[in-house]
Amino acid sequence: MKRFWAWGALIIGLLYFILPLIGMTNFSLKMRRGVYSFDAYAKVLADTRFQETFTYSVTLALLTILVGVFLVVPTAYWVRLKLPFLRPYVEFVTLLPLVIPAIVVVFGYIRLYNTSSWLPLTGTALGTDVLLVAGYTMLALPYMYRAVDTGLRTIDVTTLTEAAQSLGAGWFTIITRIILPNVLVAVLSGAFLTFAIVIGEFTMAALLNRPAFGPYMQVLGANRAYEPAALAVIAFAITWGCLGLIQLVSRFQKSAQRPV
Amino acid sequence: MSFLTLTHLQKSFGSVKVVHDFNMTIDKGEFVSFLGPSGCGKTTVLRMIAGFEIPTGGTIEIAGKDQTHLRPNQRNIGMVFQAYALFPNMNVFDNVAFGLKVAGKPKNEIESRVKEMLKLIHLEHLADRYPYQMSGGQQQRVALARALAPKPEVLLLDEPLSALDAKIRVSLREEIRQIQRHLGITTVFVTHDQEEALSISDRIVVMNGGKADQIGTAPEIYNRPATRFVANFVGTLNVIEATLVNGATGVVKIGEELVSLPQPVSGKADGQSISVAFRPEAAMVAGPATGPAALTGTVMSSNFLGSVMRTKVDVGGNIISFDIFNHPSALRPKAGETLSLTLQKDGLMVLGD
Amino acid sequence: MTSPNPPTGPFPARRMRLPFHWLGILPFAVFVLLFLIMPTMKIVIGAFQRPDGSFTFQNIGNLFTPSILAAYGISIRISMASAFFGCLIGFGTAAAVVLGGLPRAIRGPLMTFSGVASNFAGVPLAFAFLATLGPVGFITVFLQTELGINLRMLGFNLLSFWGLTLTYLFFQIPLMILIITPALDGLKKEWREAASILGATNAQYWRMVALPILTPAILGTFALLFANAFGAVATAIALTGSSLSIVPILLFAQIRGDVLGDPHLGYALAFGMIAVTGVANTVYIWLRARSERWMR
């Protein structure tokens, strides 16, 4: 009886999660009347706006990952090594972006860094891009920090550092040659997740008026019928790809750690 | 008068038979240890008694009532786990009170019973502590109090001391035994540590590969092991090759010496070679006061252990361990020396397989 | 800690090391200050300022109009509902898989899918639901043409409280599964066995042992899911355009074009959002502290 209910609930749950995916896929294939076709995809992929915004978002995602890694890895490492009493506070700060809505943060950017402020970042396209990367870094911070900090927990930071120092390594060498490779899987996991978050992000990009993929999708959604569904399928595939890569690298790590 | 009766108990996980035909009766108030190497099925038998596993065959009776298919919470059993398993969200008082609470006992009765239990384990002053604030030994005593609070008919302990360090292990095992005597509760104690089993049990069940090889008191198990496995597993055992001279009278030839064994030997023809086993304490250095030397060999090592020197001698390829009692003028053999040993006749055993 | 007039000399090495230690987190501190703390503070302060910079409660007072209050009301209710059902269903699913109501083999795929679905929020998610349950979505059409059921006539509208809640659950449930599964793994088998051999029923075990142990994790996830839904802008905008008046949409429109005609009302709106998630998290921290006395 218990089994029956468990299975019943599972099937309802599966329907809930699968039907929207079927719905969007189905819709994305129906552009041509009466038959299934890839017309919507062809149209989307041929759209120069799509190509531009997608490239822009990919670039920004990669920059965000770069900034995130260079911000988070040394910090998490340093806190574990030298300032362990700060760990709860740093952790608290890294969780703040989950609590402060992104729309509020970006609103703050617009007001704090406007053209008449001390740091007029929104005045130029480049400045706005900097702001957007910073904002995305904040969005990804909770995930990146957790991933890296968990990765650091599995290695003995202090011993590794002392061993490296006794061999004459400097800080830069220690971080890039010793610590980073050891938490590579954690960093990659954080990076793929960052990519998944940034690639379709809407709020920040829209309010900062940058030509990103998220706002493009939204505009298309307001004006077209079938193309948005095709975009949704593409976005879903990207998310799935990123999460799949995370699985792949962590499985790789597990097999690498297994003694021969 | 048997209190806990296990009859033809069997358990398979899938196609793997883990417990074969386990039979045993335990008297009321008796303290029985299950002793055996890891993986021999001790825990599985215990879990069947507790009701966590349903036997594939056989029955479990307590006080004449069939328990085989009762759920754990329908049995009246207390259990102590290796890793304490205290509820981390409750303090000591609430942990001990748990069984009484779920039984719906009135508040004042719970309170007095918990106090009584805490007194029994000498932890009255820690009633407000949470598990994480206590040492392993303290936690395990609380776990014992928790198991005993609802007045179970049978107490089961699954390697309760394995996670503790050596000193506490000894003191706590004595405390457990003393509390058990005081309450007169029927107890099954699982361990893989022979010293533990030998020191505190009324009877010991030596288990091997899912069966009970031998059931008996500590001296019985130690002095008259029923199988080669028991002899090997419990205590140190020396084995030497001998030639059977006369099976009917139990005379064998060890080295150049004719020795008559305490019992006749059957199943082997005269003239065949035969393995004779003995405990370290059955061997001593040959001298004027002892009988003639039976064995002569080369000293391999002699380690000072305090009251004794554990000495190993190579006798024709068989390594013999024995102890020399320490006193200021005691013999201190050096490696490489030649040493002659005599054997106490009644310590010699011929092992069945 | 620091004395007002530091003695010269006695501990030079110590005084040299201290700043160096702290230097290590300087980049992080500056970055967070510039791009998280200061912008947020700007909003908080702005909410209590007139355009000329003087202090006032007027902006906050201006929030108390029926339409803005209604927007907060519906936002809070949607967030509550989606967090509540997300926790409930996510917990049930995770418990069924971890504790064995369902085969363990589905665990791997479930976790992977949860990872994907919890990140599949925003614009594409809205498209997926529109294509499914929207006015011309395939289920809507299927029910209409094959079974003669008109969802709209039955009162269902995707662009409504329940529609939005249903959509949000698509990322809320998986998020709960992702967070609560490790917590369920942390329940030791021995606790359940100890409870049952002490005479407890399954229900008593859950009420007295398992749920109290899980409470901090459940509360934390609830607070997180609440904030997650409360701040969700993209899904709402892509789903409803601006037809549903919830706080993030209102704020979005305000930032875009000052629809309310008062820039400082924007600060107040945003401050209100921080206040709501802040209160939610304070309640969470308080409850957690109460439920967690037994933790190290």
Ligand SMILES: Nc1ncnc2c1ncn2[C@@H]1O[C@H](COP(=O)(O)OP(=O)(O)O)[C@@H](O)[C@H]1O
């Ligand atoms: N739930 C189970 N499923 C499959 N095999 C099991 C299970 N529990 C125990 N076993 C197997 O049964 C054997 C006996 O286990 P156990 O009773 O725990 O041994 P012991 O307590 O003597 O170390 C072991 O080989 C173990 O691998």
Ligand SMILES: [Mg+2]
């Ligand atoms: Mg065991």
